[in-house]
Amino acid sequence: MVFSLPEVDQSVLLRGPAEQQAFGAALLPSLPPASVLFLEGELGAGKTTLTGGLIGALGFVGAVTSPTYALIHAYPTPAGRALHVDAYRVRGVQELYDMDLEDLIAGSRLSVLEWGEKLYGDYPAAMILRLEHLDGGEDVRRVTRLR
Numbered sequence: 001m002v003f004s005l006p007e008v009d010q011s012v013l014l015r016g017p018a019e020q021q022a023f024g025a026a027l028l029p030s031l032p033p034a035s036v037l038f039l040e041g042e043l044g045a046g047k048t049t050l051t052g053g054l055i056g057a058l059g060f061v062g063a064v065t066s067p068t069y070a071l072i073h074a075y076p077t078p079a080g081r082a083l084h085v086d087a088y089r090v091r092g093v094q095e096l097y098d099m100d101l102e103d104l105i106a107g108s109r110l111s112v113l114e115w116g117e118k119l120y121g122d123y124p125a126a127m128i129l130r131l132e133h134l135d136g137g138e139d140v141r142r143v144t145r146l147r
């Protein structure tokens with residue numbers, strides 16, 4: 001299955017984790033150096049799986065896991081550093097900026113932010129994807145590009 005970037009407000013259906021990863025990998029050409037990708041979606045919607053495909057496409061070999069406890073995972077890749085941030089437990093934007101997130105993003109090839117809606121205004125050029133389970137569909141996810 002070959003995927004391409006959906007237009008804003010368009011959706012793609014992904015059947016199984018392999019497609020979820022392939023879709024993530026297909027986003028790479030649309031994400032220039034130091035760019036941010038925002039992912040929103042409920043528990044188990046496939047955010048980490050998509051991120052794994054994307055970071056794998058940068059040449060990282062290994063497992064990409066949820067940054068739930070560490071808040072930020074940094075992956076060295078041949079193309080530069082990839083950041084994976086989970087802002088779910090973050091109370092305010094200041095907490096993120098106190099971690100030098102701005103500089104970390106600027107110095108990375110790519111930063112994927114889950115639950116980062118507080119930063120949507122600060123990164124107006126960043127793509128936003130919403131991931132959802134489909135009703136009754138255990139093994140299919142819908143990804144909608146919101147921006």
Ligand SMILES: Nc1ncnc2c1ncn2[C@@H]1O[C@H](COP(=O)(O)OP(=O)(O)OP(=O)(O)O)[C@@H](O)[C@H]1O
Binds near residue numbers: 016017041043140141
């Ligand atoms: N398109 C898909 N179809 C079916 N299963 C999928 C799909 N994408 C991911 N999965 C599976 O759904 C489960 C949850 O995926 P994942 O951990 O990526 O979700 P998440 O959004 O990161 O969840 P959390 O909010 O808990 O971090 C995993 O078992 C994964 O293999």
Ligand SMILES: [Mg+2]
Binds near residue numbers: 047067
């Ligand atoms: Mg996750």
